Amino acid sequence: MKRSKLIAFGALSALVLSLLSAVAPAQAARDLKGSVCAQEGQVRTISGVTYTCERVSGALQYAQGRKLSGTLNVLCTPQELWCVEMTKAFQAKTGVTTKFIRLSSGEALTRLVASKNNPEFDVWTGGPNDSHISGRIQGVIEAYKSPTRNMLKSQFKDADGFWTGIYMGALGFCSNTNELKRLGVKAPTSWNDLLNAKFKGNFMMAHPGTSGTAYTALWSQVLRLGSEDAAINYMKELNKNVLSYTRSGAGPTGPLGRGEVATGLVFSHDCTAAILRGNPLVVSFPKEGTGFEIGGIALVKGAKNPDAAKAYIDFALSAEAQNIGPAKAESFQILTNPNAKYDRRMINLKKVTLLNYEAEAAGTASVKLKARFDKEVALASSAK
Secondary structure (H helix, E strand, C coil): CCHHHHHHHHHHHHHHHHHHHHHHHHHHCCCCCCCECCCCCCEEEECCEEEEEEEECCEEEECCCEECCCEEEEEECCCHHHHHHHHHHHHHHHCCEEEEEECCHHHHHHHHHHCCCCCCCCEEEEEEHHHHHHHHHCCCEECCCCHHHHHCCHHHECCCCCCEEEEEEEEEEEEEHHHHHHHCCCCCCCHHHHHCHHHCCCEEEECCCCCHHHHHHHHHHHHHHCCHHHHHHHHHHHHCCEEEEECCCCCCHHHHHHCCCCEEEEEHHHHHHHHHCCCCEEEECCCCCECEEEEEEEEECCCCCHHHHHHHHHHHHCHHHHCHHHHHCCCCCEECCCCCCCCCCCCCHHHCCECCCCHHHHHHHHHHHHHHHHHHHHCCCCCC
């Protein structure tokens, strides 16, 4: 090839590359709303704008994008590691500075009510949905219907959009096998087994006033025994065996692992995580039926950064985000997004008898029932 042709070819190539590089940013910055997407619930961020893939008339397309900015403040109820990994992933995906404070469900709701007139947080994530229902009643959360919620089962979402489920867990008994052997008892398989005098000072659970796990346990007694009075009477008897009440639902797993008590009442996935850390523990369930949680996520009423909060809810409902739990955060709850990965360490609900939990009734009754437990059980006893 002659020198003149080589120069001309080189100039043409340079021009083409220049045009392509100029077009690429323009394409990257284009509005994706209405564009075809691959998986329902997928969250994508381009040039600082976040989009969620939704299904419209049977077709998948991106919903209206959000240009996010500022700081997102998350009130986080699951275990600390889950909160760390979720907020870190959202910040990496969107560029939004994302901070969290970890509190158990009861403490979280108390905090939201206390700051109702000047909200500290933008989004509340995790914790049993009856806590979110109580939050709706007390006016601290507001409705938001994420595009992803359309693909979830009806049991995993509030019809009016006040909360949406991101995971599910079942209440179980967590026991130290060495301590069971020392006491000469088997792992409990009945609520009445917990009343065995051999468990006196060898049983631990959280306080229903601070812990959603413990309130699930309290409401489970209402359901199986037929009334709040009967539930309180059962808890009075159980209280005789309680060494102490923890603030967090997973709190008993530490003393259980160290052999300080024989049995505790926790969500089974928290016991599973403790087992995987090398503790001599075993999970069992009450044959009469057990309560369960649907871990919710909700928009805080009066949030200072509502757009980022809504984007965080979209992200938390995506398969990508839900897979973070079992992969990186020792969290083995059942996931609500049907595209999320199954993990063999998750509970098989077909092998567990579940009560008809009635979360709406549980949430409506929570304030008064927690007060009764505090007055008639915890404060009226020697347990601290």
